[in-house]
Amino acid sequence: MTIAPGTAGGPALAEAPADEGQRRLGWSVGQPMLFETWGVPADSSKRSLSTGESVLPELAEDKAVAKSFFRHPAFIVSISTTIVAVVVGVVMTVMGVLGDGPAKVSDLAITGGEGNVHLTWTGPDVPFSLYVIEPGSDEVLDVSQLVRKGSEAWVPKFADLITDDSCFVVRAAETSGDVTLDPSNLESQGAASVCVADATDATDAPE
The missing domain is CATH 2.60.40 (Immunoglobulin-like)
Incomplete structure (x- = not known):
């Protein structure tokens, strides 16, 4: 005797739900599609892999501050040397004027x-x-x-x-x-x- 599928005495066959059609992996929420597939545009509600925010902070341009000429090391050394030479010259002049005079015999x-x-x-x-x-x-x-x-x-x-x-x-x-x-x-x-x-x-x- 032949038992027809779904009849009494035989196992019932499972049927797919009427509202479920063909499904594609990667289309669920939280699984964004990498590109348009089979002519179907990606769902606008899906999250894009890229973000509108910059990953690294933008660095502000470091503006070079011009150093004053009067603070340049070479200028400071030159001024110091000049001052020392002037002081020595004044001291020698004063010593010559206020000295003991010519060598005495x-x-x-x-x-x-x-x-x-x-x-x-x-x-x-x-x-x-x-x-x-x-x-x-x-x-x-x-x-x-x-x-x-x-x-x-x-x-x-x-x-x-x-x-x-x-x-x-x-x-x-x-x-x-x-x-x-x-x-x-x-x-x-x-x-x-x-x-x-x-x-x-x-x-x-x-x-």
Whole structure:
């Protein structure tokens, strides 16, 4: 006996609901379609994969601020160096004006020998000048080339350089002004004087 489907005595066959048609995966809510399929446009209610908001924040343009020329390191160093140079110059000028004056000669002594007179003196380590003066005469003879070791001189009695009346003036080579035997002039120049007549006897000869 043949049992027809759906008849008594046989299993009933399940039938699809009348309102359910063909379904496509990926069309449910929350499952957005990636593109239009089979000519059917995507549902406008479905959420798009892209968003209207930017993922990363937009960076504002960093505007370069111009640095003032007066704050530039090179300008600051230049100004500092100039200030130091000016201060040093002022200090040196003040020291020159308020200094102790020309180098002072002291302990000038003279000794006589057979053909020379020997002069010695003390003073700072600077060049000195030696002059021969004849009392009562305006003639001044510069014999600085005879200075030896910076603080002594051997002056020969011959060659008409000196006489028994001659006098000597020793002063710093940098000193300017008239060469005289006047005590006040000698004091202002830091000079010293001595005469041949004041020489003590000696037999020393130049080394």
